[in-house]
Amino acid sequence: MEVLTPSIEQAQRTLCDVATGDIIVGTVFTPRSGQMPARMKSVHEVSQFLEDLTGRDYAVVSRKNIHHIDYSSLVTWIRDTVGDSDLATVVDELISDGRAFGMLSGEVKEVLSDRVRQCERVLGPSLTEEGLE
Numbered sequence: 001m002e003v004l005t006p007s008i009e010q011a012q013r014t015l016c017d018v019a020t021g022d023i024i025v026g027t028v029f030t031p032r033s034g035q036m037p038a039r040m041k042s043v044h045e046v047s048q049f050l051e052d053l054t055g056r057d058y059a060v061v062s063r064k065n066i067h068h069i070d071y072s073s074l075v076t077w078i079r080d081t082v083g084d085s086d087l088a089t090v091v092d093e094l095i096s097d098g099r100a101f102g103m104l105s106g107e108v109k110e111v112l113s114d115r116v117r118q119c120e121r122v123l124g125p126s127l128t129e130e131g132l133e
Contacts, residue, residue, distance in 0.1 A: 003115055004086050011119035013083045017041040024077045026069035038067065043082060046074065047113045052106030071095040071108065087115050 006014060018041050026038040026049055040046045051067050071091065079088035094107055 003090050003111070003118065006084070006086070006119055006122055008122060010084060010086075011122040014043055014087065014115060014119045015123070018081050022077075022081045024069070024074065024081075026067060029066040029068060031064070043078065043084070043087070043112055044116045047109055047116060050105045050109035050112070052109055066102075067105075068101060071101070071104065074108075084115070087111070 020041075023039045023041045024046065026040060026046075028036045028038050030036065038049055040049055046069065049067050050069065072095070075088050075092045075095070078091060079085050090111055091108060094111065095104060
């Protein structure tokens with residue numbers, strides 16, 4: 001399912017950073033240091049955080065960091081905090097089939113990245129270059 005083209009207001013909300021108290025926290029699992037929190041304040045940051053790993057990548061997991069975020073929490077955060085119910089619905093549909101985290105991360109990353117680019121196109125270069133308040 002493709003995300004509908006957002007309005008200008010929706011695009012601004014989706015690209016803005018959320019307030020410090022509204023960040024979403026993921027986890028970086030490292031082979032030597034255990035787990036470390038990763039705090040993200042925008043859809044763009046979440047899309048950069050997620051990795052597109054294959055099953056083969058996970059087979060050698062003892063040598064790689066794994067970036068994890070709870071997808072149900074992500075859906076809620078996108079819908080209730082970011083205010084992008086269309087994007088939340090698409091992510092929710094992706095995760096509803098019960099596949100393991102690692103098998104979904106590339107698809108979720110792609111959907112989030114596509115939404116960021118879509119919002120940037122709606123706002124145009126002048127608004128995205130100035131930054132959003």
